[in-house]
Amino acid sequence: MSERGEWPLYEVFVRSKRGLNHVHVGSLRAGDAEMALRHARDVYTRRNEGVSIWVVKASDITASSPDEKDPFFAPAADKVYRHPTFYDIPENVPHM
Amino acid sequence: MTTSQAASPTTSPTATPSEQDLERHFDEIIARDQRIEPRDWMPDGYRKTLVRQIAQHAHSEIIGMQPEANWITRAPSLRRKAILLAKVQDEAGHGLYLYSAAETLGADRTEMTEKLIDSRQKYSSIFNYPTLNFADVGVIGWLVDGAAICNQVPLCRSSYGPYARGMVRICKEESFHQRQGYELLMTMMRGTEEQRQMVQDATDRWWWPSLMMFGPPDHDSPNTAQSMEWKIKRHTNDELRQRFVDMTVPQAEALGVTLPDPELAWNDERGHYDFGEIDWSEFKQVISGNGPCNAQRLAHRRRAHEDGAWVREAAAAHAAKHSHAAVS
Numbered sequence: 001m002s003e004r005g006e007w008p009l010y011e012v013f014v015r016s017k018r019g020l021n022h023v024h025v026g027s028l029r030a031g032d033a034e035m036a037l038r039h040a041r042d043v044y045t046r047r048n049e050g051v052s053i054w055v056v057k058a059s060d061i062t063a064s065s066p067d068e069k070d071p072f073f074a075p076a077a078d079k080v081y082r083h084p085t086f087y088d089i090p091e092n093v094p095h096m
Numbered sequence: 097m098t099t100s101q102a103a104s105p106t107t108s109p110t111a112t113p114s115e116q117d118l119e120r121h122f123d124e125i126i127a128r129d130q131r132i133e134p135r136d137w138m139p140d141g142y143r144k145t146l147v148r149q150i151a152q153h154a155h156s157e158i159i160g161m162q163p164e165a166n167w168i169t170r171a172p173s174l175r176r177k178a179i180l181l182a183k184v185q186d187e188a189g190h191g192l193y194l195y196s197a198a199e200t201l202g203a204d205r206t207e208m209t210e211k212l213i214d215s216r217q218k219y220s221s222i223f224n225y226p227t228l229n230f231a232d233v234g235v236i237g238w239l240v241d242g243a244a245i246c247n248q249v250p251l252c253r254s255s256y257g258p259y260a261r262g263m264v265r266i267c268k269e270e271s272f273h274q275r276q277g278y279e280l281l282m283t284m285m286r287g288t289e290e291q292r293q294m295v296q297d298a299t300d301r302w303w304w305p306s307l308m309m310f311g312p313p314d315h316d317s318p319n320t321a322q323s324m325e326w327k328i329k330r331h332t333n334d335e336l337r338q339r340f341v342d343m344t345v346p347q348a349e350a351l352g353v354t355l356p357d358p359e360l361a362w363n364d365e366r367g368h369y370d371f372g373e374i375d376w377s378e379f380k381q382v383i384s385g386n387g388p389c390n391a392q393r394l395a396h397r398r399r400a401h402e403d404g405a406w407v408r409e410a411a412a413a414h415a416a417k418h419s420h421a422a423v424s
Contacts, residue, residue, distance in 0.1 A: 006204075006205075006206050007408065007411065007412060009199065026193055026196040026197075026258075026261075026262070027196045027199060027200075028192060028196060029205055030411075031408075031411030031412050031414060031415040032411070032414065032415035032418065032419075035411060035415075042185075042189075043189050043192050043193070046182075046185070046186070046189060047269075063135065065135070
């Protein structure tokens with residue numbers, strides 16, 4: 001609870017059907033996690049949009065910097081050998 | 097390393113890019129038609145414009161519950177009652193999606209509600225008109241939600257990610273709103289002469305206010321150019337208004353009602369319907385607080401907020417008690 005007596009912000013993640021990941025759908029305010037779950041059901045799944053919901057306090061999320069040019073992601077950029085197209089295989093070799 | 101010509105891949109993680117670099121990067125994202133996301137750098141004006149627009153939009157959904165909720169207890173059948181309840185609940189949901197989007201920009205939800213009930217932030221002029229008979233529920237679905245869809249579909253491509261994603265959800269649900277309204281009106285048109293009169297009366301009263309929903313004419317809309325440059329808005333007010341008129345005329349014909357505008361006529365040359373002059377003095381009166389229901393709508397919202405205070409406090413106290421219990 002903040003100093004103004006407000007309910008904390010919860011981020012909501014919904015699994016739309018079995019076999020798929022939970023996906024972030026938005027946020028809401030609630031007194032506690034249990035209430036956040038109930039509110040999430042009413043706000044984000046009024047039309048069978050989900051089979052499972054996660055809620056997590058927004059203040060508990062640690063996020064990377066959003067800028068795609070951020071050096072944080074640079075280590076992935078120069079490792080072309082991690083991709084299958086890096087390797088030359090003769091065309092007459094099947095199933096590869 | 098912070099000057100623009102030094103923006104090489106070897107920039108060290110600790111170098112802070114200059115304002116100019118940040119602005120150029122922002123402009124590039126907009127130019128590539130990509131989305132701006134919450135923690136991205138953005139110009140102050142972009143953030144302010146979005147907060148104003150999203151808050152106003154959220155408030156409209158929340159205040160928009162009232163004109164129709166007025167008829168829930170008097171809906172003529174259980175079917176209509178259930179539909180109306182679901183629709184009004186959707187409006188609440190839409191308001192919450194939008195408050196959630198506004199919060200990603202640093203706007204505070206409680207503060208937005210306070211600004212609404214203190215008249216420091218606006219909501220759509222349309223909800224300051226009364227719902228006088230049950231046909232109004234149908235006409236609101238057909239015309240008011242129809243106009244809202246016209247406005248909102250292009251906003252699904254708005255440059256701000258959380259706003260665009262919220263609009264996608266909203267647009268999916270608005271389609272039900274419009275169709276239930278039109279179906280309700282078709283049912284009434286198949287009824288008695290008196291019921292047909294009610295539909296015509298409601299259409300006469302809601303037509304012009306619906307056209308005003310698109311906002312002032314382009315020459316009198318100072319924010320439009322900048323909003324379009326930032327791709328917050330995709331079309332001008334007058335473009336969207338014209339699109340709405342063109343879509344609605346054949347729907348009115350199919351329904352068998354007359355739209356209350358003697359100047360409404362197909363213009364072959366333009367490929368659009370011409371329509372009469374909108375009374376902008378009425379629009380200005382309504383948005384500055386002097387519409388038929390402004391005071392009533394705000395008083396009701398204020399009362400609901402104040403009456404709910406004990407619930408918010410009790411839930412917070414319950415949460416605090418349980419988190420202490422978990423620690424000890």
